[in-house]
Amino acid sequence: MMRLGFTRERTSAADPVGQSRSLTPEQIEAEFQKLKTRIHRELIESLDLSKLAAMEEARLRAHVRNLAEALLRAQPNLAAGIDEDRLLEELMAESFGLGPLEPYMQDPDVTDILVNGPREVYVERLGRLQLTNTVFADEEHLMQIIQRVVARVGRRIDEQAPMVDARLPDGSRINAIIPPLALNGPVLSIRRFGIQPLGLQDLVRFGSICPAMIQVLAAAVEGRVNLMISGGAGSGKTTLLNNLSRFVPEDERIVTIEDSAELKLQRRHVVRLETRQANAEGAGEVRPRDLVRNALRMRPDRIILGEVRGAEALDMLQAMNTGHEGSMTTIHANDTLDALSRLEVMVSMAGEEIPVPVVRRYIASALTVVVHLARLKGGVRRVMRISEILGMENGDYQLQELFGFRQQGVDSEGRAKGFFYATGSTPRFLSRLEERGVSLDPKLFTERTLEPGDPNGWNWEEKA
Ligand SMILES: Nc1ncnc2c1ncn2[C@@H]1O[C@H](COP(=O)(O)OP(=O)(O)OP(=O)(O)O)[C@@H](O)[C@H]1O
Ligand SMILES: [Mg+2]
Incomplete structure (x- = not known):
């Protein structure tokens, strides 16, 4: 100092x-x-x-x-x-900085900063959201800070354009929305990415996932099984996607597509693409869909779409179905089936008038594994379910659950507790993995409650 x-x-x-x-x-x-x-x-x-x-x-x-x-x-x-x-x-x-928020921007434990008007600032530390006693002098003061942040990254926010998404120089993602759209004063949400992202070790330590599940997902990724991660807001989808992408073999070419680049793949051969919002005159927008299509012409081995939200769903599924196996994405959803039905809606947004049964068959053949995450009581995140899509039966998805989490109340600190289990079902994709030279011990799928040390002898930390 x-x-x-x-x-x-x-x-x-x-x-x-x-x-x-x-x-x-x-x-x-x-x-x-x-x-x-x-x-x-x-x-x-x-x-x-x-x-x-x-x-x-x-x-x-x-x-x-x-x-x-x-x-x-x-x-x-x-x-x-x-x-x-x-x-x-x-x-x-x-x-110059973020005013009263600056100390939180410097604190490596803070992952989210949420400002609901000038008198309410929440921060999330190590998975727990807390109300702080930080306040802004008044609404004007908060607006000044928002204006400054937004101006720094070449955007603007005013009554004409009252919402902004942007990325700060340190990689943090911000969203600001102001009156008249926000009814209780300006709202600023900052998701910090400047800090060290959580690794698999952290996720295991927090009890968000078990080594046995990691081993299965790692093999699926390595063996080019198409995978989607679903979950609610802030449930850890991007974090898990980031970690799983490490299991993509080093010699493959990956193209990532995101609205604001959050993924930090520890890979040499990665091309990162980011969408662009329209400028003040309404021109220059580049949608995820445009980038997915463009990516297909870049000879990728796999495409990683940060989050599927709209019409790009169709292009992404097409990529998965046609030679870019092992592509991955995340989706905002409440459970596995909800994720699939949202995907159907998104495909229909592409405007191709494909009949629903055809869309479903298309989804079922493109996607193989869906990992569903949730943010439970007390801020803990868990992998709730790992499912395999087997196909269609009488117009419905045929799903088989491989692993799950059973919640059993909350602990003394109000955190959800429970245990992970293997259902006893062996995935059909095992044979596909074998064809690709990736072996997975079928014993991993034996019906049981998973212990923190399960399976013995597989050093996932070394692989991760
Ligand atoms: N297993 C976990 N345990 C505790 N905190 C986690 C866990 N996974 C992610 N987090 C933290 O939760 C926040 C949200 O994580 P992440 O961005 O991965 O979620 P998301 O589901 O992609 O969110 P969004 O819906 O905004 O895209 C981050 O601050 C991250 O560090
Ligand atoms: Mg995300």
């Missing part, structure tokens, strides 16, 4: 009571906040905004810091115990 280039006399004539004023930590904090607000206002008043726009960032920062120091020095009666370095840092955060 930068030290201040000056010291001050706290008990000088300016503050004759000086040491006799010993404040409680709460009082010091209140003083601190009051002082910060005051200096920040003075700072804004004394900045010549017309000149600032032309200044480059480094000079601008230095200029604002000097000014803030001078204003701090000019404050009469600074209470003892005020941390001047912290004050300056926070003033800089107010002026």
